[in-house]
Structure formats: structure tokens, C-alpha cells
Amino acid sequence: MTTTLTLLDLCGAVALLLWGIHMVQTGVQRALGPQLRRLLGVALGNRVKALAAGLGVTALLQSSTATGLMVASFAGAGLLAVVPALAAMLGANVGTTLIVQILSFDVARAAPVLVLVGVILFRRGSEPRTRDLGRAAIGLGLMLMALARLMEVITPYEDVPALRILLGAVATDRIIAFLIGAVLTWAAHSSVASVLLVMSFTQTGVLPLEAGLALVLGANLGSALNPVIEGARDGEAAGRRVALGNLITRTLGCAVALPCLGLIGPALVTLQPDLSRAVADFHTAFNLALAVLFLPLLTPFAALLRRLVPERIDAHDPGQPIHLDxxxxxxxxxxxxxxxxxxxxxxxxxxxxxxxxxxxxxxxxxxxxxxxxxxxxxxxxxxxxxxxxxxxxxxxxxxxxxxxxxxxxxxxxxxxxxxxxxxxxxxxxxxxxxxxxxxxxxxxxxxxxxxxxxxxxxxxxxxxxxxxxxxxxxxxxxxxxxxxxxxxxxxxxxxxxxxxxxxxxxxxxxxxxxxxxxxxxxxxxxxxxxxxxxxxxxxxxxxxxxxxxxxxxxx
The missing domain is CATH 1.20.58.220 (Phosphate transport system protein phou homolog 2; domain 2)
Known part of the structure; x- marks a missing residue:
């Protein structure tokens, strides 16, 4: 009975974390969505500006998926070439790591203040934007509470044999850990949630650092899967190129980083003894490295994507919608x-x-x-x-x-x-x-x-x-x-x-x-x-x- 209650407690904390992330994303989208979309559209003139715009917009939205949809819509409308679109996605991948960086510090004490401020703004705000920002503040407070609760639930049970057996395969085989991270992130539609969970497990000692890093790599790959899967059904060629390009860059990055985790882990511990912070730093460094490596190569990469994803030339049923992504x-x-x-x-x-x-x-x-x-x-x-x-x-x-x-x-x-x-x-x-x-x-x-x-x-x-x-x-x-x-x-x-x-x-x-x-x-x-x-x-x-x-x- 105790195990069942603990499992329910753990699932409830994870659900609260996901709901907090959802509230932050929807609150910011409703408050600043048109302005962020306009900013993104104006800044997509070249690859450097596009990367910076993707980073900034995603840092506010905390959803590389949302940024990717905006970029794909610009590309699908013919307003954006593939190169700056890919650059924007590289920036978006870095931007989504920033909230993880913030939450890797001990900021749980700010949770009640954020919820209080958010409720006041939501209930007393006379403008819709004020209420939406209040909603985002409440969501951020719920995320902090969920993380604190996760630590409370996990810590007393880190030595439970059943939990050790369950995570044994993950801890001993980095390939299994990588695949589990990809599947969980694909199912949750949120790399932020997956990485925060990995940080909690690693900090409490339930997972060794190397296994946690493998899960983070899987989370990076999993967050790139949904746009490709959904775009393959009815997306336009330009949008599918952006989604596929993002998946390829992450896949190549994971293929290089995964075999090197045995070297990366000890180096990270030397530089950052706090395991939670080490996981967050690795997540950011991985995406920064991809941005630096691929930004100069985007022109030939875009040419390759145009060959891989040509324009559809088959006859189309006029009654079939083509834009409803x-x-x-x-x-x-x-x-x-x-x-x-x-x-x-x-x-x-x-x-x-x-x-x-x-x-x-x-x-x-x-x-x-x-x-x-x-x-x-x-x-x-x-x-x-x-x-x-x-x-x-x-x-x-x-x-x-x-x-x-x-x-x-x-x-x-x-x-x-x-x-x-x-x-x-x-x-x-x-x-x-x-x-x-x-x-x-x-x-x-x-x-x-x-x-x-x-x-x-x-x-x-x-x-x-x-x-x-x-x-x-x-x-x-x-x-x-x-x-x-x-x-x-x-x-x-x-x-x-x-x-x-x-x-x-x-x-x-x-x-x-x-x-x-x-x-x-x-x-x-x-x-x-x-x-x-x-x-x-x-x-x-x-x-x-x-x-x-x-x-x-x-x-």
C-alpha cells in the first residue's frame, strides 16, 4: 500500500510539473504571442539574427515546438528560406535550456511568492495581458513546487530495492537510457519536463550522472520527433524540411556525444560538483555546440534537405485541407x-x-x-x-x-x-x-x-x-x-x-x-x-x- 501511495505521489508531482509548464507556455503565448511572432518574422533576415531571435522567443515561450511551428508557418508561406529557418531552430534549442538553467539553482523558496503574485495579477488585473502574465507566474510557481515535491518523494526511497532494480538497466546501459529519454520526451511533448526529472533523479543519487546525461541526450532527440511525425502526414515541404533538419542535427549530435559520455561525465563533475547543475550545464552545452557547429554549414545542409524533401507534385484532392497542421x-x-x-x-x-x-x-x-x-x-x-x-x-x-x-x-x-x-x-x-x-x-x-x-x-x-x-x-x-x-x-x-x-x-x-x-x-x-x-x-x-x-x- 505504501508503494502504491508513493507511486501516486510521484505521478502527481510529475503531472503538476507538466501542468505548470503548460500554464507558463499558454500564459506567455496569450500575453506576448503576436509580438513574439512579429519579432521572429522581422529578425529572420539572416542566420545570425535568426538564431538570436529563435533563442529569445523560445526563452520566453519555453517551447521550442511553439517556435518551430512559427518558423515552419513562415517557411510554408514562402516568407522564409530554409537556411534562416534552420538557424532559428538552432537558437530555439538553446533557448529552451535556459529555464532548466534557472531551475537548477535552489529557487524553490520563490514558489509561494510567484503563485501569490500570479494570483493577484490574474484576479485583479484589468488588462488581458496582465492576467495572462499572472497565469505564467502561477505556472512557474507550480513548477517549482512540483520539483520540490519530487525531491521529497524520491529521497526517502532512493535505496528501495525495487526502485534500484527498475532503474538498474537505465544506469548500466546508456543506449537504453537514451531510448527511454527519447520516448518519454516524445510522449510528454516537453524536453523541459524530462530534463528537470532527470536532474531530480540525479541529484538524489537514484541515477548515476552518466545515465542522467544519456537520458538528456534522449530528451533532446525526443523533442525533435513530434514535428517530423506530424509534419509527415500533412505538412508542407518547407515546414517538413525545417523539422527534418532539426531532427538530423540532433541525431548527429547525439551520435557523437553518446559514446563520449564516459569522458564527459568525470570532466563535468570536476568542473561542477553539484550533479543537478552538471546535468543542466550539459544540456545547454550540447545545444550550444550544435548551434556553433552547424551554423556555418546550413547552406549545403539546406540544399541536402531540398533533395530529401522535394515539393509535392502529385494531384491533390481540392476538398482536402492542406494548411491545417x-x-x-x-x-x-x-x-x-x-x-x-x-x-x-x-x-x-x-x-x-x-x-x-x-x-x-x-x-x-x-x-x-x-x-x-x-x-x-x-x-x-x-x-x-x-x-x-x-x-x-x-x-x-x-x-x-x-x-x-x-x-x-x-x-x-x-x-x-x-x-x-x-x-x-x-x-x-x-x-x-x-x-x-x-x-x-x-x-x-x-x-x-x-x-x-x-x-x-x-x-x-x-x-x-x-x-x-x-x-x-x-x-x-x-x-x-x-x-x-x-x-x-x-x-x-x-x-x-x-x-x-x-x-x-x-x-x-x-x-x-x-x-x-x-x-x-x-x-x-x-x-x-x-x-x-x-x-x-x-x-x-x-x-x-x-x-x-x-x-x-x-x-
């Missing part, structure tokens, strides 16, 4: 950027549908009708994939700005999907009826339909730009198009009936079906435009208080 869900700003890129793909599909609708309405191509209906299925699938992706975001990791962006994304994609439904079900029904029954618009009518479709295409481009930039001026110009379209529909319908009356007065035929089809078509095209305005312009204007609740005059 599963790994990005841990970093909301990156995930929202990925979802936004997928939403713009929906806008591109809708633009093709509008262009095809013009050919179906004024030409004689029956295949266009079926093609546009298939493209509506593509819109439906992309819309469903984006919503399912957004639902998987952790609500606690979202800032207020992130939540507004989620709402804007849902509004944009939903309205694009509805606009596609109108084109597929209504407008294409008119086109199919016209082709089947041999109906024709007048020359003036065809010109009016063409002008309305051209304006609709321009408004679709404006909607995509407004959605992407969130510029209130672009949103207001797009919103003005709703009134313009209303006037164009009314004028076109009036002109249509004027032509019908003139034909009737002249004694000519007045086909009832054509007379009914034209105003219905005008109304449906106006409804498509209404969805563009509602999806792109209204969320921006509403967030700035620039929308009235009703068009009705006050009584």
Missing part, C-alpha cells in the same frame, strides 16, 4: 494563421465558381453546371474541416484577440459556404433551365449579367483582402457594396421589365419563363454578394462598433 493546435496564433490560409482557399474556389457561372449563364457549356456543383461540394468539405480544426483549439490558450479571430473565421467560412450553395443550387438551376429549354437573354440582359458577375468577382477579392488584413477601411468599402448591389439589382430588374413592356407594345413574343428567370437570377447574385459582406466586412466593423443594430429609423 495538427501540430499547430498547441500554438493558437499559428493554428489561426493556418485556418485563415485554408479559408482563403475557399475564397479561391468560390471565385472559380463565379467565373464558371458566367460561362454557364451566357454560353452553351452544359459541363460547367456539373463542375460548379462539384466545386460546391469542395467548399462544404473545406468549411467542415476548418470548423472541426477550430473546435480542437484549447479555449484556455486563446486570448481575446484569438477568440475574435475564431469568430471572424467561422463567419467568413460559413458565408462563403452559403454563397456557394446559392451559386450551385439556385444560379446553376437557372443556367440548367436556360440550356435545357433554349431560353436566351437579350443582349442588354447578358451585358447586365456580365457586369454584375464582374463586380461580384471584384467584391470577392476585396472580401479576401479585408478578411486577411482586418482593415476597417477595406471593410467599410466592401460594406458599401451591399447598397450598390441593391441599386444595381433594382435598376437591372427595372430595365428588364421595360424591355418586356416595349416588346409587348410592339406585338412581339414575351416568353413568360425568361421573364421570371431574369429577376430571380439578379436576386440570387445579390444574395451571394450579401454573404461576402456579412462574412468579411461585418465582423471587422462590429468589433470596432461601426455597425448599427438596425436599418430602421428610430420611432
Amino acid at each position: 495538427e501540430a499547430a493546435l498547441e500554438t493558437p496564433p499559428v493554428a489561426l494563421g493556418a485556418a485563415s490560409r485554408e479559408a482563403l482557399r475557399m475564397a479561391d474556389v468560390l471565385a472559380e465558381m463565379v467565373g464558371g457561372a458566367g460561362e454557364a449563364l451566357t454560353g452553351g457549356d452544359r459541363g460547367r453546371v456539373a463542375q460548379i456543383r462539384r466545386m460546391d461540394d469542395t467548399l462544404d468539405r473545406l468549411n467542415a474541416a476548418i470548423k472541426a480544426y477550430l473546435v480542437r483549439l484549447d479555449p484556455e490558450a486563446l486570448s481575446e484577440a484569438d477568440e475574435r479571430r475564431v469568430a471572424a473565421l467561422v463567419a467568413f467560412t460559413t458565408n462563403l459556404e452559403h454563397a456557394g450553395d446559392i451559386l450551385s443550387r439556385n444560379v446553376m438551376t437557372h443556367a440548367a433551365k436556360r440550356l435545357k429549354r433554349g431560353l436566351a437573354f437579350s443582349a442588354e440582359g447578358e451585358a447586365e449579367v456580365g457586369a454584375l458577375l464582374a463586380r461580384l468577382t471584384a467584391n470577392l477579392s476585396a472580401a479576401g483582402a479585408a478578411f486577411l488584413t482586418e482593415d476597417p477601411r477595406a471593410a467599410r468599402r466592401l460594406a458599401d457594396e451591399k447598397a450598390v448591389f441593391r441599386d444595381l439589382e433594382a435598376r437591372a430588374t427595372e430595365e428588364h421589365f421595360r424591355r418586356l413592356r416595349a416588346a409587348s407594345a410592339a406585338g412581339g413574343p414575351v416568353p413568360a419563363e425568361a421573364a421570371a428567370l431574369y429577376p430571380d437570377l439578379m436576386r440570387d447574385l445579390k444574395r451571394v454578394n450579401d454573404h461576402l459582406v456579412a462574412g468579411a466586412a461585418y465582423p471587422i466593423l462590429e468589433s470596432r462598433g461601426a455597425l448599427r443594430a438596425s436599418r430602421l429609423e428610430a420611432p
Whole structure:
């Protein structure tokens, strides 16, 4: 019974450590995420600046995975070459060791102060950023408490035979220790947690130093596995190159360092008798050495990665999302950027549908009708994939700005999907009826339909730009198009009936079906435009208080 309770105590301390790390990461991301992303983007001009930016951003986020996702998103968008991206990852690997360095000192007494300050900031802060920084302080305090509790749990049981037997294989075989460290870090998604645990076991004498160093090497390799595994499924070539390059550098470093641990261990003890500090120093020195060795070699290394990971040239299902990176869900700003890129793909599909609708309405191509209906299925699938992706975001990791962006994304994609439904079900029904029954618009009518479709295409481009930039001026110009379209529909319908009356007065035929089809078509095209305005312009204007609740005059 005592062993079971001790095991539960140990697992609880580890869980508290992982939760503290999660709170630090999410708190800093919510408070400083956009600024850090902007800093990273500006500093990625050359490899030295990129390395420094990766180090600084990761030191604050305490997640090389989060930094890697930002870098991969820049590379995937074509904004960043492979060389500075790899340099940023080398810096990120060094940056993630800094919190380990801090916690290797005896700072456990600061835990209550950090939690107290964090709670005050979280409960009393009037600004979202203040509350988020309070959340990060609470997380750091919980990490310190968890480490202190680990030491308390481990120390009385360091001589228990069962524990010695369990760790015997780890202590005697550095390969086993290395593999265990890699698997544990891969499962926990945190090299910080793994290294801190190794420091605790080594400090209490449960593990010899050499075994602890082997576990640290495994933790470095394990933290590079997840981006490669997840990127192999659906990542873009540029992002997969960065992830694979990071894995290769760490693998080569581990291959060199692992056989030398018998020499490294005694040298470390001579320089640093404190075993916990020795583990932390080795972790930092290993990543610093990789950065120094590989930074001058990144140009040929990038060329090798381009050969290993070529661009995909196979035909792609248009309804299959290509930007919704599963790994990005841990970093909301990156995930929202990925979802936004997928939403713009929906806008591109809708633009093709509008262009095809013009050919179906004024030409004689029956295949266009079926093609546009298939493209509506593509819109439906992309819309469903984006919503399912957004639902998987952790609500606690979202800032207020992130939540507004989620709402804007849902509004944009939903309205694009509805606009596609109108084109597929209504407008294409008119086109199919016209082709089947041999109906024709007048020359003036065809010109009016063409002008309305051209304006609709321009408004679709404006909607995509407004959605992407969130510029209130672009949103207001797009919103003005709703009134313009209303006037164009009314004028076109009036002109249509004027032509019908003139034909009737002249004694000519007045086909009832054509007379009914034209105003219905005008109304449906106006409804498509209404969805563009509602999806792109209204969320921006509403967030700035620039929308009235009703068009009705006050009584």
C-alpha cells in the first residue's frame, strides 16, 4: 500500500510539473504571442539574427515546438528560406535550456511568492495581458513546487530495492537510457519536463550522472520527433524540411556525444560538483555546440534537405485541407494563421465558381453546371474541416484577440459556404433551365449579367483582402457594396421589365419563363454578394462598433 501511495505521489508531482509548464507556455503565448511572432518574422533576415531571435522567443515561450511551428508557418508561406529557418531552430534549442538553467539553482523558496503574485495579477488585473502574465507566474510557481515535491518523494526511497532494480538497466546501459529519454520526451511533448526529472533523479543519487546525461541526450532527440511525425502526414515541404533538419542535427549530435559520455561525465563533475547543475550545464552545452557547429554549414545542409524533401507534385484532392497542421493546435496564433490560409482557399474556389457561372449563364457549356456543383461540394468539405480544426483549439490558450479571430473565421467560412450553395443550387438551376429549354437573354440582359458577375468577382477579392488584413477601411468599402448591389439589382430588374413592356407594345413574343428567370437570377447574385459582406466586412466593423443594430429609423 505504501508503494502504491508513493507511486501516486510521484505521478502527481510529475503531472503538476507538466501542468505548470503548460500554464507558463499558454500564459506567455496569450500575453506576448503576436509580438513574439512579429519579432521572429522581422529578425529572420539572416542566420545570425535568426538564431538570436529563435533563442529569445523560445526563452520566453519555453517551447521550442511553439517556435518551430512559427518558423515552419513562415517557411510554408514562402516568407522564409530554409537556411534562416534552420538557424532559428538552432537558437530555439538553446533557448529552451535556459529555464532548466534557472531551475537548477535552489529557487524553490520563490514558489509561494510567484503563485501569490500570479494570483493577484490574474484576479485583479484589468488588462488581458496582465492576467495572462499572472497565469505564467502561477505556472512557474507550480513548477517549482512540483520539483520540490519530487525531491521529497524520491529521497526517502532512493535505496528501495525495487526502485534500484527498475532503474538498474537505465544506469548500466546508456543506449537504453537514451531510448527511454527519447520516448518519454516524445510522449510528454516537453524536453523541459524530462530534463528537470532527470536532474531530480540525479541529484538524489537514484541515477548515476552518466545515465542522467544519456537520458538528456534522449530528451533532446525526443523533442525533435513530434514535428517530423506530424509534419509527415500533412505538412508542407518547407515546414517538413525545417523539422527534418532539426531532427538530423540532433541525431548527429547525439551520435557523437553518446559514446563520449564516459569522458564527459568525470570532466563535468570536476568542473561542477553539484550533479543537478552538471546535468543542466550539459544540456545547454550540447545545444550550444550544435548551434556553433552547424551554423556555418546550413547552406549545403539546406540544399541536402531540398533533395530529401522535394515539393509535392502529385494531384491533390481540392476538398482536402492542406494548411491545417495538427501540430499547430498547441500554438493558437499559428493554428489561426493556418485556418485563415485554408479559408482563403475557399475564397479561391468560390471565385472559380463565379467565373464558371458566367460561362454557364451566357454560353452553351452544359459541363460547367456539373463542375460548379462539384466545386460546391469542395467548399462544404473545406468549411467542415476548418470548423472541426477550430473546435480542437484549447479555449484556455486563446486570448481575446484569438477568440475574435475564431469568430471572424467561422463567419467568413460559413458565408462563403452559403454563397456557394446559392451559386450551385439556385444560379446553376437557372443556367440548367436556360440550356435545357433554349431560353436566351437579350443582349442588354447578358451585358447586365456580365457586369454584375464582374463586380461580384471584384467584391470577392476585396472580401479576401479585408478578411486577411482586418482593415476597417477595406471593410467599410466592401460594406458599401451591399447598397450598390441593391441599386444595381433594382435598376437591372427595372430595365428588364421595360424591355418586356416595349416588346409587348410592339406585338412581339414575351416568353413568360425568361421573364421570371431574369429577376430571380439578379436576386440570387445579390444574395451571394450579401454573404461576402456579412462574412468579411461585418465582423471587422462590429468589433470596432461601426455597425448599427438596425436599418430602421428610430420611432
